[in-house]
Amino acid sequence: MPLTAGLDWLLDRTVVPGYSRVGSALRRHWWPDDPAPGALAGTTVAVTGANSGLGAATTLGAARLGAEVWMLCRSVERGEAARDEILAELPDAAVRVHRCDVSDLAALPDVAADLRREVPRLRALVHNAGVLPPERTVTDDGHELTLATHVLGPHVLTDALRGPLAADGAGRVLFVASGGMYAQRLYDDDPEYTLGDYSGTTAYARTKRMQVHLAEEWARVLEPEGTTVHSMHPGWAATPGVTDSLPAFDKVMGPLLRTPEQGADTAVWLLAAREARETTGLFWHDRRPRPTSYLSRTRPSPEHVRALWNFCVRTTGVPA
Ligand SMILES: NC(=O)c1ccc[n+]([C@@H]2O[C@H](COP(=O)([O-])OP(=O)(O)OC[C@H]3O[C@@H](n4cnc5c(N)ncnc54)[C@H](OP(=O)(O)O)[C@@H]3O)[C@@H](O)[C@H]2O)c1
Secondary structure (H helix, E strand, O other): OOHHHHHHHHHHHOOHHHHOHHHHHHHOOOOOOOOOOOOOOOOEEEEEOOOOHHHHHHHHHHHHOOOEEEEEEOOHHHHHHHHHHHHHHOOOOEEEEEEOOOOOOOOHHHHHHHHHHHOOOOOEEEEOOOOOOOOOOEOOOOOEHHHHHHHHHHHHHHHHOHHHHHHHOOOEEEEEOOHHHHHOOOOOOOOOOOOOOOOHHHHHHHHHHHHHHHHHHHHHHHHHHOOEEEEEOOOOEOOHHHHHHOHHHHHHHHHHOEOHHHHHHHHHHHHHOOHHHHOOOOEEEOOEEOOOOOOHHHOOOHHHHHHHHHHHHHHHOOOO
16 A cells, blocks of 8 residues: 555544544645646536535635535525625625525426526536434424435435436536434434434434435436446534534534635545546545445445435425
């Protein structure tokens, strides 16, 4: 194993150095090149939860590469405030705000219909929106909130936008998952978290694992259409989400947390990287594919992954 590969492996297995800003500071010495300037010129990218943290950083990163970016935000007001900050930093950026609550399954078909009208060709759809609720919360559609936000909403939106993604000819879908998913197995037997005492961090980690395996299934389904699908984890970045949902972690890890730009680095890189076209269905961190499980007890069988897919199809009615 070359020295850098060994060090990279060590960073991954020791977690704290790898996930913190130490990881990206070291790995940038050997990771693949940055996308060329203007690599996304003439393309359109859509980012959910684009008004805060990693979503805003992904929007800025994609705009810097020349993409028109549709910021899909549940609050237009917060979206416009974030857009104005981006424009202050990058006055030429082509950024537009569109209302989209990804957990509101009933509203997504109309949102997607608007997008299909406005965006006939979509280079990338980034499923970035994320939540870590303190208690079990149920959406108007009757789904547990992390499941609706991380899994069912992205599933519906991916299906609804597969036309514009295919029309681009180099379309890609990206799920922003979390390293926290390593701690959990695939809960296809209780996806709505109805059993046992509810823990927001457990629900978050379970649904982040679902995202990774849902991405694998979508990769298989969209391959004939020329669209690739990947998932990634950002490590640990200082964002409003971390400060609000994990204050103790934020306090302890503070100086070691990545900036939002460092956390969003792999997401932005995957939007333009050749590697994300030549492969599909992989899980990335710091510009390199990573294993999806380190423990046999968290490694799902193909039947479990299939059960997750079937659950999503049965619950949402898509793909038809
Ligand atoms: N920061 C980290 O260290 C870290 C680590 C691992 C994974 N992640 C993942 O990275 C992603 C971004 O997280 P972040 O740290 O940047 O957190 P954040 O600052 O809280 O941003 C989350 C974004 O998601 C939006 N959102 C939540 N529910 C939504 C919904 N139903 N529809 C549309 N947008 C919604 C939020 O909108 P509002 O402003 O309206 O609430 C906000 O814009 C998440 O998927 C998270 O799980 C982050």
